[in-house]
Amino acid sequence: DTGVSQNPRHKITKRGQNVTFRCDPISEHNRLYWYRQTLGQGPEFLTYFQNEAQLEKSRLLSDRFSAERPKGSFSTLEIQRTEQGDSAMYLCASSMTEGNEKLFFGSGTQLSVL
Amino acid sequence: AQSVTQLGSHVSVSEGALVLLRCNYSSSVPPYLFWYVQYPNQGLQLLLKYTTGATLVKGINGFEAEFKKSETSFHLTKPSAHMSDAAEYFCAVSSSGGYQKVTFGTGTKLQVIP
Numbered sequence: 001d002t003g004v005s006q007n008p009r010h011k012i013t014k015r016g017q018n019v020t021f022r023c024d025p026i027s028e029h030n031r032l033y034w035y036r037q038t039l040g041q042g043p044e045f046l047t048y049f050q051n052e053a054q055l056e057k058s059r060l061l062s063d064r065f066s067a068e069r070p071k072g073s074f075s076t077l078e079i080q081r082t083e084q085g086d087s088a089m090y091l092c093a094s095s096m097t098e099g100n101e102k103l104f105f106g107s108g109t110q111l112s113v114l
Numbered sequence: 115a116q117s118v119t120q121l122g123s124h125v126s127v128s129e130g131a132l133v134l135l136r137c138n139y140s141s142s143v144p145p146y147l148f149w150y151v152q153y154p155n156q157g158l159q160l161l162l163k164y165t166t167g168a169t170l171v172k173g174i175n176g177f178e179a180e181f182k183k184s185e186t187s188f189h190l191t192k193p194s195a196h197m198s199d200a201a202e203y204f205c206a207v208s209s210s211g212g213y214q215k216v217t218f219g220t221g222t223k224l225q226v227i228p
Contacts, residue, residue, distance in 0.1 A: 004157070033216075040123070042204050042218030043158070056215065091157065103216060105150075105157035 004106035006092050012112045013082055020078045021109045025094030032075050033103065034067055035091040043091055049075060050097065061086075082113045116141040116207045118219035126225040133177075133192040135222045137205030140186065147188040148206040148216065149179055158204065164188065175199070200226045 005024040013019050025032050031050050035043035046065070047057040051072035060067070064082075069075040079086055089110050093103040121136040139145055146165050150158040162173025169181040175198075179190045188205060205219040 035218075040220070042118075042206075042220045045215055045217065048215065093158075102160050102163065103150075103158075105159065107155070107157045 004092055004094055004104050006090075006106035006109050008109055009107065010110045010112075012114065014114050015082060015084060017082055018078065018080045019082055019111060020076050021090055021092075021111075023075045023077070023092030023094075023106060025074070025092070026104055027073075028096070029094035029104070030072075030097040031095045032069055033093045033095075034075070034077050035093065036061070037089040037091055037108070038087075046077075079111075082111075084113045087111055087113045116145065116209060116217050118205050118207050118217060120205050120219035120222050122222055123220065124223045124225065126227055127195045128227050129197055130194050133190070133195045133199065133224065135190040135203050135205075135224065137179075137188045137190065137219060138186050139188060139205070139207045141207055141209060143209045146208045147179075147181060148208075149173065149177070149188075149190050150204045150206060150218075152202045152204065152221075154201075161190070161203070195224075195226045197226050197228065200224055 007022045033048045034046040037043045047067050049069040052069050064080045067077045089108045091108045093105045095103050117140045119138045148163045149161040151161050152158045161177050162171050164171050164181045172178045177192045202221045202223045204221045206216050208216045
């Protein structure tokens with residue numbers, strides 16, 4: 001068990017570019033979550049998957065944000081036409097379906113939009 | 115709907131002194147409650163959780179928290195602070211039953227003074 005892995009750790013991009021982040025959850029975990037964290041704030045829920053099904057995405061910040069988990073394993077979060085306000089830490093977490101109250105977090109991807 | 119309020123964005127204690135981090139929650143159904151800790155440049159990790167049963171829960175590194183339904187509180191304590199406790203602490207809530215989305219507070223940064 002290597003924990004939740006996120007890549008890249010840091011991403012610097014220019015405004016207007018598209019970016020994609022990857023999350024590899026703990027292998028036996030069915031549930032996968034994306035959160036966004038800005039300085040001085042707690043993690044803000046973005047979206048959630050159970051296996052490959054995206055069960056809640058209403059919190060995705062705008063239609064520029066999308067997430068996938070095509071085979072129920074790794075997930076990607078894409079931001080199109082990035083804006084400076086998108087600069088934040090993007091966190092991925094996973095959990096078991098049963099006893100799912102414990103989230104295991106990755107170290108995050110720090111996005112800086114110039 | 116659920117929410118968490120953490121009183122005090124920064125708390126300073128002397129090494130060896132009592133640590134008390136305050137958390138109040140709001141939930142329309144019986145809550146699950148959590149404390150997570152985040153060290154610099156690391157992901158969040160679970161300190162302790164309350165789901166059902168005993169209202170005083172013990173976690174890692176000597177921390178404990180007490181669920182008080184009448185006060186809608188879940189304060190985190192540790193009898194004697196250690197330098198290694200310096201970190202940011204997040205209180206979180208999710209709803210028992212069904213899909214549990216975890217909502218985080220804004221965090222309390224703990225400073226331990228030697």
